[in-house]
Amino acid sequence: MRLLLFFIFFLFSGFLSGAERCHPSDKTALLKYKNSFANPDQILLTWHPDFDCCDWYGVQCNETTNRVMGLESSVQLNGTIPSVIADLTYLRTLRLRKNPFLVGEIPPAIGKLTNLVSLDLSWNNISGSVPAFLANLKKLWFLDLSFNKLSGTIPASLSTFPEIIGIDLSRNQLTGSIPESFGHFQGTVPTLVLSHNKLSGEIPASLGNMNFARILISRNNFSGSALMFFKASKTSDTIDISRNNFAFDFSKASFMEETLVELDISHNKIWGSIPSRITDCVMLQSLNVSYNRLCGKIPSGWKMKYRSEPFDNTSYLHNRCLCSSPLEPCKN
Numbered sequence: 001m002r003l004l005l006f007f008i009f010f011l012f013s014g015f016l017s018g019a020e021r022c023h024p025s026d027k028t029a030l031l032k033y034k035n036s037f038a039n040p041d042q043i044l045l046t047w048h049p050d051f052d053c054c055d056w057y058g059v060q061c062n063e064t065t066n067r068v069m070g071l072e073s074s075v076q077l078n079g080t081i082p083s084v085i086a087d088l089t090y091l092r093t094l095r096l097r098k099n100p101f102l103v104g105e106i107p108p109a110i111g112k113l114t115n116l117v118s119l120d121l122s123w124n125n126i127s128g129s130v131p132a133f134l135a136n137l138k139k140l141w142f143l144d145l146s147f148n149k150l151s152g153t154i155p156a157s158l159s160t161f162p163e164i165i166g167i168d169l170s171r172n173q174l175t176g177s178i179p180e181s182f183g184h185f186q187g188t189v190p191t192l193v194l195s196h197n198k199l200s201g202e203i204p205a206s207l208g209n210m211n212f213a214r215i216l217i218s219r220n221n222f223s224g225s226a227l228m229f230f231k232a233s234k235t236s237d238t239i240d241i242s243r244n245n246f247a248f249d250f251s252k253a254s255f256m257e258e259t260l261v262e263l264d265i266s267h268n269k270i271w272g273s274i275p276s277r278i279t280d281c282v283m284l285q286s287l288n289v290s291y292n293r294l295c296g297k298i299p300s301g302w303k304m305k306y307r308s309e310p311f312d313n314t315s316y317l318h319n320r321c322l323c324s325s326p327l328e329p330c331k332n
């Protein structure tokens with residue numbers, strides 16, 4: 001089987017047709033990278049020194065410069081992210097996902113890859129902290145460290161990415177609160193995903209400055225108010241603050257009439273009533289306010305464009321005294 005694979009690769013690799021594109025220093029770095037893992041032969045079968053590294057599986061070269069600009073793990077890596085990765089100085093996208101045997105910490109070498117626009121280390125078994133040196137990556141658009149074993153607090157410096165459009169730190173074991181600096185992103189940060197961690201405390205009021213397209217912070221232990229996310233002037237499409245310890249008056253919330261698609265505030269201690277202005281959200285498709293302390297009449301007259309059915313009772317169950325359709329009629 002291995003021989004056959006080599007043979008097929010040989011035929012298609014352009015090996016016969018002449019000059020190697022791969023830059024020698026990129027090739028040296030990639031071979032060191034490969035050999036740093038416990039299973040180099042098994043996992044990186046096509047990474048043979050005789051072949052052009054621009055043809056190696058998971059390696060992408062720039063068409064003009066032939067420098068390595070993309071690296072991904074298409075097969076499972078066993079070991080830690082090696083420091084030699086810093087030698088791939090032209091790397092723009094690094095995508096090492098779904099490697100259950102990729103362990104250890106995020107090495108300082110990652111902070112030297114200052115051309116990175118996308119860093120995806122999700123679904124590994126990486127531990128240690130979310131390093132503050134990630135803030136060195138000034139060109140980063142997208143950071144995904146979800147589904148790992150990261151612990152400690154979120155570094156305040158992550159708010160200094162000038163061009164970031166999405167941060168996902170969900171499904172880790174992060175503690176502490178959201179840094180106050182997250183209300184002062186230099187970039188726009190349309191998406192912030194911090195669900196399934198051990199974050200706690202109040203959301204800093206400064207976050208009201210940000211216009212998150214999507215904010216997902218469910219399954220933490222945040223307390224106090226989340227009203228800063230509910231302003232008519234914003235253009236959020238998803239707000240999920242479910243399964244926390246939030247306690248605030250929901251009747252004070254405003255909604256993004258033109259953009260809100262999904263709202264989940266379930267499993268908190270939120271009180272007050274459901275404001276009738278929520279029915280003006282034309283894009284709304286999903287609503288869950290269950291398991292709170294809400295009271296009063298469920299609004300009617302929804303103006304939803306993309307949902308023909310009103311929400312059923314599972315959207316409203318287990319509150320203090322919500323009434324009217326689809327629950328029991330209100331008593332006068």
Ligand SMILES: *[C@@H]1O[C@H](CO)[C@@H](O)[C@H](O)[C@H]1NC(C)=O
Nearest residue numbers: 037038039076077078079101
């Ligand atoms: C990973 O490498 C270690 C040795 O470093 C070995 O004991 C283990 O079996 C390997 N696991 C897999 C899945 O390759």
Ligand SMILES: *[C@@H]1O[C@H](CO)[C@@H](O)[C@H](O)[C@H]1NC(C)=O
Nearest residue numbers: 061062063064065066069092
């Ligand atoms: C390839 O490199 C050239 C020269 O540095 C650059 O202008 C171009 O944007 C790069 N291409 C990609 C797809 O990044």
Ligand SMILES: *[C@@H]1O[C@H](CO)[C@@H](O)[C@H](O)[C@H]1NC(C)=O
Nearest residue numbers: 098099100101123124125147
């Ligand atoms: C991380 O390793 C543990 C064993 O230590 C394993 O059970 C788990 O599936 C791994 N996680 C992932 C995301 O692969």
Ligand SMILES: *[C@@H]1O[C@H](CO)[C@@H](O)[C@H](O)[C@H]1NC(C)=O
Nearest residue numbers: 200201220221222223224245
């Ligand atoms: C959640 O936070 C509250 C304080 O707001 C605290 O009393 C409670 O013990 C915390 N729960 C967990 C599971 O940490």
Ligand SMILES: *[C@@H]1O[C@H](CO)[C@@H](O)[C@H](O)[C@H]1NC(C)=O
Nearest residue numbers: 312313314317318326327328
């Ligand atoms: C919810 O509605 C379903 C029918 O749509 C009904 O069978 C069920 O009893 C209701 N549950 C409660 C708790 O009201």
Ligand SMILES: *[C@@H]1O[C@H](CO)[C@@H](O)[C@H](O)[C@H]1NC(C)=O
Nearest residue numbers: 266287288289290291314315
């Ligand atoms: C709302 O959340 C509750 C609790 O997690 C869940 O049981 C229910 O199915 C959800 N309903 C909808 C419509 O999402």
